[in-house]
Amino acid sequence: MYKSDLPIHSVLISPIHLAEQLKVELEGVQYTQEDLIFFVHEQTDKKWIWPNTVWLEPKVLKIESIKDASNKLRSIFRGAWQSYTPYLHRRTKLIEENIKVFKPKRYNYLDNLSPFAEWMLLDETTILYSLRTSANAPMGQVEFNEDKTSPPSRAYLKLWETFTCHISPPTNNDIVMDLGACPGGWTWVLKNHASKVISVDKAPLDKKILAASNVTYLAQDAFKLRKEDVPEVSWLLSDIACYPEKLLELVQYWMTADTIKTFVCTVKLQDKFNPSLVEDFQKIPNSKLFHLYQNKNELTWILQR
Numbered sequence: 033m034y035k036s037d038l039p040i041h042s043v044l045i046s047p048i049h050l051a052e053q054l055k056v057e058l059e060g061v062q063y064t065q066e067d068l069i070f071f072v073h074e075q076t077d078k079k080w081i082w083p084n085t086v087w088l089e090p091k092v093l094k095i096e097s098i099k100d101a102s103n104k105l106r107s108i109f110r111g112a113w114q115s116y117t118p119y120l121h122r123r124t125k126l127i128e129e130n131i132k133v134f135k136p137k138r139y140n141y142l143d144n145l146s147p148f149a150e151w152m153l154l155d156e157t158t159i160l161y162s163l164r165t166s167a168n169a170p171m172g173q174v175e176f177n178e179d180k181t182s183p184p185s186r187a188y189l190k191l192w193e194t195f196t197c198h199i200s201p202p203t204n205n206d207i208v209m210d211l212g213a214c215p216g217g218w219t220w221v222l223k224n225h226a227s228k229v230i231s232v233d234k235a236p237l238d239k240k241i242l243a244a245s246n247v248t249y250l251a252q253d254a255f256k257l258r259k260e261d262v263p264e265v266s267w268l269l270s271d272i273a274c275y276p277e278k279l280l281e282l283v284q285y286w287m288t289a290d291t292i293k294t295f296v297c298t299v300k301l302q303d304k305f306n307p308s309l310v311e312d313f314q315k316i317p318n319s320k321l322f323h324l325y326q327n328k329n330e331l332t333w334i335l336q337r
């Protein structure tokens with residue numbers, strides 16, 4: 033049972049296996065932890081990187097009974113509720129019998145995501161809920177009906193999540209550059225949207241991907257590519273396996289190319305999270321840095337301008 037008397041300003045849900053990374057982010061912030069749920073007890077304007085989702089407006093609701101809880105939740109929000117049950121499982125289930133409950137599902141690529149709310153019991157007579165969360169899917173969990181035959185790697189799931197949950201995909205007016213493209217999972221996604229995909233990697237691209245009429249493969253070091261080599265590119269995507277410092281240099285160089293309007297980059301990390309390595313990405317105006325559900329020990333940085 034939740035024991036603290038401190039106010040709860042936000043609730044962070046950690047990705048499984050990456051709670052240690054989130055704890056580094058929480059250093060200096062007053063919080064308590066219950067399983068993968070982190071209750072933040074102070075107002076902070078931190079831009080959270082690691083949580084699967086953040087409850088942006090947690091509210092406390094006093095309840096007198098199970099029936100009272102269902103009635104109150106229903107009157108607050110008629111759509112589907114997602115519960116969290118670190119404790120009081122049975123009581124939660126009983127309350128759920130009379131409210132609309134979110135049914136875990138696998139999404140299709142570019143599915144429309146329906147609104148939802150999240151809640152939990154803090155104790156027998158206290159509910160904590162939030163109508164606004166940072167993620168577009170309950171618990172920030174975005175599992176897809178995967179294509180297990182066509183893409184040459186599972187990296188395509190990161191772009192599926194990016195385009196389903198965060199930004200619109202490129203259009204046939206776009207020329208896109210996919211850096212660190214081998215074996216071609218991202219290029220496989222991009223070739224169905226953009227007019228042309230320039231795929232760059234020192235390692236070879238999968239033959240099926242290479243055969244697409246709108247894919248051009250450059251077998252070279254992505255860091256040596258210059259603006260004049262690829263004029264009129266409107267998107268830069270990078271999944272290059274490299275240190276964050278190197279990626280930052282690359283991004284800073286390509287930000288001087290006026291034609292590039294959108295950047296989507298994976299920031300690969302070492303074992304222990306070092307915030308100072310990624311803070312320069314966070315400082316770039318209008319960009320966001322966050323952990324996709326499909327990211328492992330890595331982050332995604334997006335800039336649209």
Ligand SMILES: C[S@@+](CC[C@H](N)C(=O)[O-])C[C@H]1O[C@@H](n2cnc3c(N)ncnc32)[C@H](O)[C@@H]1O
Nearest residue numbers: 185187212214215216217218253254271272273
């Ligand atoms: C995680 S893999 C990319 C997976 C790819 N996005 C996909 O969807 O299949 C990382 C890639 O970065 C490439 N890489 C590493 N250093 C590079 C460099 N200097 N120039 C180009 N590619 C590089 C590696 O060869 C490797 O193929």
